[in-house]
Amino acid sequence: MKIHFCGAAGTTTGSQHLLEVNGCRILLDCGMYQGRREEAWHINKDFPYFSPAGVDAVVLSHAHIDHSGNIPNLVKQGFQGNIYSTFATRDLCQLMLADAARIQEHDCAFINKMNKRRGIHQPDVYPTYSEQDAERCMRQFVNIGYDRPIPVVPGVTLTFYDAGHILGAAQVCLDIEDREDGRKKRFLFSGDVGRGDNELLRDPVPVPDVDILLMESTYGGRFHEAPSRDDETFCRAIKEALELGGRVYIPAFAVERTQQLLYLLNRAYHEGTLPLLPVYVDSPMAVGATEIFRIHPECFNKEVYDFLFREKDPFCFEQLRLIRSVGESQALNKMNGQAIIISASGMCEAGRILHHLANNIGDPKNTVLFVGYCAEHTLGRKIMDGWKEVPILGKQYPVRARIREMDSFSGHADHGELLEYFDRTGGPKRNIILVHGEEKATQALAGALRERQANPVSIAQLGSAMVL
Incomplete structure (x- = not known):
């Protein structure tokens, strides 16, 4: 052999x-x-x-x-x-x-x-x-x-x-x-x-x-800085971001990371640990992946498995909107009010998150929350490393939004x-x-x-x- x-x-x-x-x-x-x-x-x-x-x-x-x-x-x-x-x-x-x-x-x-x-x-x-x-x-x-x-x-x-x-x-x-x-x-x-x-x-x-x-x-x-579950820190980061009066943008991988976030937000809303506000998933691939997650309960831990049969859907709640079309995505940048926007890619190298960052990273009321690793030389890494100005879609944009990062989701x-x-x-x-x-x-x-x-x-x- x-x-x-x-x-x-x-x-x-x-x-x-x-x-x-x-x-x-x-x-x-x-x-x-x-x-x-x-x-x-x-x-x-x-x-x-x-x-x-x-x-x-x-x-x-x-x-x-x-x-x-x-x-x-x-x-x-x-x-x-x-x-x-x-x-x-x-x-x-x-x-x-x-x-x-x-x-x-x-x-x-x-x-x-x-x-x-x-x-x-x-x-x-x-x-x-x-x-x-x-x-x-x-x-x-x-x-x-x-x-x-x-x-x-x-x-x-x-x-x-x-x-x-x-x-x-x-x-x-x-x-x-x-x-x-x-x-x-x-x-x-x-x-x-x-x-x-x-x-x-x-x-x-x-x-x-x-x-x-x-x-x-x-x-x-x-070694990871945080334990694998750190719901309290996540909820606190969202609350602190909302206190600034702006929106929360979360670059997230379409498979696994997005679904983790949806389940955590669903549970937080059910338990009353976060204020109710709109959540948008703006990634066609993430939307498709979430549909696949729903049909594979054999992979879930006991908590999510029980939640599935008690509440019917771990990844869906009243405040959630799944965005598929380009027009709907563009409309997010024109809307008023606070919201959480989850969009791929997690390292900000492609996908619709680039357009959201181009339109919103210059507003100090907004928060960009990273929940995963960003490799060297990626846009996500440059933002996390504190660059004051970053290249997005061929143009330079000042970074004035608040930048937060968590590694408990790895x-x-x-x-x-x-x-x-x-x-x-x-x-x-x-x-x-x-x-x-x-x-x-x-x-x-x-x-x-x-x-x-x-x-x-x-x-x-x-x-x-x-x-x-």
């Missing part, structure tokens, strides 16, 4: 790990590399470490684009096998992969336009796949629930365990009868590990009897929580391999793991392979 590291090795994006066992090839995740436009395009358009047609099955841990985003391209280039996922992951992929195709089309048009403007004579770049390719790949999905074993290739049985990261996220457990050495092995790929005590989701489920652990290391060496386990996850994972764990982390983070987690147990801890290297 051998594993090849084809992505998310030395970085946190483009998750792809190819497992060879019993003459078959199982691809764990098929994520899209996300980075600078041209660099990402060159990395994603080909599969340099394997032939798509030679892959027998894909097992998908969850729907985030850095884990699922290159599946349409894999199918386009010849993969014909099954794509195994949970039901919720499949439904989110149907929404997110089509959106990824549209974004690629826009980005390629931008690159080609800029090359021509700069006099750079290069062939035009093109999307790695179309919306039609995204639709076609969905036909190969095979969906199974948590804790339901299913054979995927000869001698290998797959079971999904809840990872508590986003809706439908799973730890990938493979029970293997290795015909080369005659041994039985339990291989666990952590996927992305959730923090636990999530507003919506169940805690990560401890998996027993693990022999080989392929584990993410995104937050190695880093869906990623931090350093201490990753160690707790490791300790709860049962079995000998005789072989531990770290992936999905920048070098500094992975080294920090590897060092901590070596201090607490004697088994070897390896760090995956892009393009390398390891015999298991």
Whole structure:
């Protein structure tokens, strides 16, 4: 048995790990590399470490684009096998992969336009796949629930365990009868590990009897400032913002973060801990994702599950308005009165939040509340770092609005929580391999793991392979 590291090795994006066992090839995740436009395009358009047609099955841990985003391209280039996922992951992929195709089309048009403007004579770049390719790949999905074993290739049985990261996220457990050495092995790929005590989701489920652990290391060496639930701080931030007399703008990821906010606001209104005022979700993708959340109660924790059957809808309340059309979105900038406006994207790099910021970030009565991580060089990071003037849609705008940030909504386990996850994972764990982390983070987690147990801890290297 051998594993090849084809992505998310030395970085946190483009998750792809190819497992060879019993003459078959199982691809764990098929994520899209996300980075600078041209660099990402060159990395994603080909599969340099394997032939798509030679892959027998894909097992998908969850729907985030850095884990699922290159599946349409894999199918386009010849993969014909099954794509195994949970039901919720499949439904989110149907929404997110089509959106990824549209974004690629826009980005390629931008690159080609800029090359021509700069006099750079290069062939035009093109999307790695179309919306039609995204639709076609969905036909190969095979969906199974948590804790339901299913054979995927000869001698290998797959079971999904809840990872508590986003809706439908799973730890990938493979029970293997290795015909080369005659041994039985339990291989666990952590996927992305959730923090636990999530507003919506169940805690990560401890998996027993693990022999080989392929584990993410995104937050190695880093700790969240706030616990995973900090409703009091959130409500206080909203109240303080409203005291200024303006509106609250919340840049939020369309999947998971927006739904967390809606549930929290719904509960706060029911309990009377926040004043009643309009809440607008201005993101077509977030609206679509919220509809998917409603049909997957199997992913909810007990509190939300009970709320669902008691109040009927955790994500809908009288003050909520879901905005779909461009005209409705534009009208928000002309309305009077206080309101909370939730809009994508969370890092303020695209989407309708850009127009809201352009129209409103210069008003000191308004508040921009960040509830997630913003990567370096993004507009969101510039605002959070205190820039007095920021570029939005090609123009400079003064930042006079009040800026607040919270990190309690993060869906990623931090350093201490990753160690707790490791300790709860049962079995000998005789072989531990770290992936999905920048070098500094992975080294920090590897060092901590070596201090607490004697088994070897390896760090995956892009393009390398390891015999298991």
